[in-house]
Amino acid sequence: MTIHPPSHRKLLYRVLRIAGILLIVGAVVSLFVAANQNSREQVILKASLADLQKEYGANPNDEYVSLVLDERLLQYARDEQAFDLMTQVVKRFPDSARAWDHYAKAAAQTHRVLEAFKGYQEELRIKPGEASARATLGTMYIKAGLISEGLTEIEVAVKSPQHVQINALTWAEALEAKGRDEEAWQVLAEALNAEPTQDGLYPVLTKLAIKLNRFSDTEGMLLRRIFISPQYDMPVVRGAYIDLQLAKSHDADTIESAMIQAKLGANEKSGLAQLPLARVLIIKKDLNGARSVLEAGLKMDKHAAVKTRDTDCVRMLADVEAALGRVEEANKLRAELPRITANTPELISLKTAAEGAPASTPVQLTYAGALERAGEFGRAAEVCASVLARRRDDPGATNMMARCRDEAMSALDSSEKAAAAHSAPVIDERAMHAGN
Numbered sequence: 001m002t003i004h005p006p007s008h009r010k011l012l013y014r015v016l017r018i019a020g021i022l023l024i025v026g027a028v029v030s031l032f033v034a035a036n037q038n039s040r041e042q043v044i045l046k047a048s049l050a051d052l053q054k055e056y057g058a059n060p061n062d063e064y065v066s067l068v069l070d071e072r073l074l075q076y077a078r079d080e081q082a083f084d085l086m087t088q089v090v091k092r093f094p095d096s097a098r099a100w101d102h103y104a105k106a107a108a109q110t111h112r113v114l115e116a117f118k119g120y121q122e123e124l125r126i127k128p129g130e131a132s133a134r135a136t137l138g139t140m141y142i143k144a145g146l147i148s149e150g151l152t153e154i155e156v157a158v159k160s161p162q163h164v165q166i167n168a169l170t171w172a173e174a175l176e177a178k179g180r181d182e183e184a185w186q187v188l189a190e191a192l193n194a195e196p197t198q199d200g201l202y203p204v205l206t207k208l209a210i211k212l213n214r215f216s217d218t219e220g221m222l223l224r225r226i227f228i229s230p231q232y233d234m235p236v237v238r239g240a241y242i243d244l245q246l247a248k249s250h251d252a253d254t255i256e257s258a259m260i261q262a263k264l265g266a267n268e269k270s271g272l273a274q275l276p277l278a279r280v281l282i283i284k285k286d287l288n289g290a291r292s293v294l295e296a297g298l299k300m301d302k303h304a305a306v307k308t309r310d311t312d313c314v315r316m317l318a319d320v321e322a323a324l325g326r327v328e329e330a331n332k333l334r335a336e337l338p339r340i341t342a343n344t345p346e347l348i349s350l351k352t353a354a355e356g357a358p359a360s361t362p363v364q365l366t367y368a369g370a371l372e373r374a375g376e377f378g379r380a381a382e383v384c385a386s387v388l389a390r391r392r393d394d395p396g397a398t399n400m401m402a403r404c405r406d407e408a409m410s411a412l413d414s415s416e417k418a419a420a421a422h423s424a425p426v427i428d429e430r431a432m433h434a435g436n
Helices: 008-046 049-058 063-075 079-092 097-109 113-126 131-143 147-158 168-177 181-194 199-212 215-228 235-248 252-265 271-283 287-303 311-323 327-336 345-356 361-373 377-390 395-422
Strands: none
Touching: 008 063, 049 063, 063 079, 063 097, 079 097, 079 113, 097 113, 097 131, 113 131, 113 395, 131 147, 131 168, 131 395, 147 168, 147 377, 168 181, 168 199, 181 199, 181 215, 199 215, 199 235, 215 235, 235 252, 235 271, 252 271, 271 287, 271 311, 287 311, 311 327, 345 361, 361 377, 361 395, 377 395
16 A cells, blocks of 8 residues: 655645644633733732731742832831832842832932932833833932933923823923923913812912913913812912912002902911912002011911921011111011022122123133032033033033032932921821731
């Protein structure tokens, strides 16, 4: 009997059939593994803090357990433990973007600016397209006074298809500092149209509106906010509305309307809430009335839970005292105000020279050097950035820029830690142990 070998077509059919069976089996196995993995992850997510700590102790190389434990520690205000944990995790997983993101957030939660900065940089090294990390890094730059670098990072982030949340006030103030007032107003307007109750945005929106002559749109947004919650004092919003009205006119009707809004806002017992009323009284040339209102506001601050005197209230009272001829009282009040190094005669003179010779590298770097010596590291870095925009490889600007960037971030780190120490919250022990 003659055995005929299978035809090529039949052989190909058998191979394809076997391959199809193997693919189906592989898919089933993958689905089974994925289902088990998802089931395990759900169990881990629902585990108590104590159980997560036990699981981590048994499996310290399980990245997912480590990250969930980090989130749970932060949830129960165990911030230092969370940071210590993530310090170990990034050593085990140095190429994990998720691990560095958790490290950065834990560092920020414990007011470690430099460590947070490093964490977001590492995350972007591994995953350059991570828009949220880039936006956060940009915000940190801006807070440190490194406005140009901060805006660059934010502008890259907002072009990403990913949805990112950016602090609208920080972004707008940075744009304003660079003379981009229209963009700054648009940022705030978009944020307030999305969520009108962000009261802290209205003063800056109003200031920009006055500069840009955008009275109608801004007045509409302010009135919308007042009508949303007419039962509340809202001194910040009412104060912004008053500023907008008085920027348009000082006629009797406008002043009377401003007085009504100011009195409503002044119902809140704080120095900040008294500012609009004092401002209207000053316009009405009632300096003694303004003085009484401001003094009462500062007494309110003194007896408040946070015993700090509003800086703007102190400054306005000092101006009123001076206008009343009470020079000694004005000087005492001004002594309370923060020292502004940028107002030294040397810096004023060098700033004038720099503004008069924007293309002169020696003049610009002389001004930057003076700013650096005065501790104005962010501003010094900004001057260096303007030089490098024209002369990319200038060694003096490059070296000073790098030095001032480091100093600016270190200064932000120190200020954040000092502020945290000054207002350290009392931790509720019940919350601390709720997960055990």
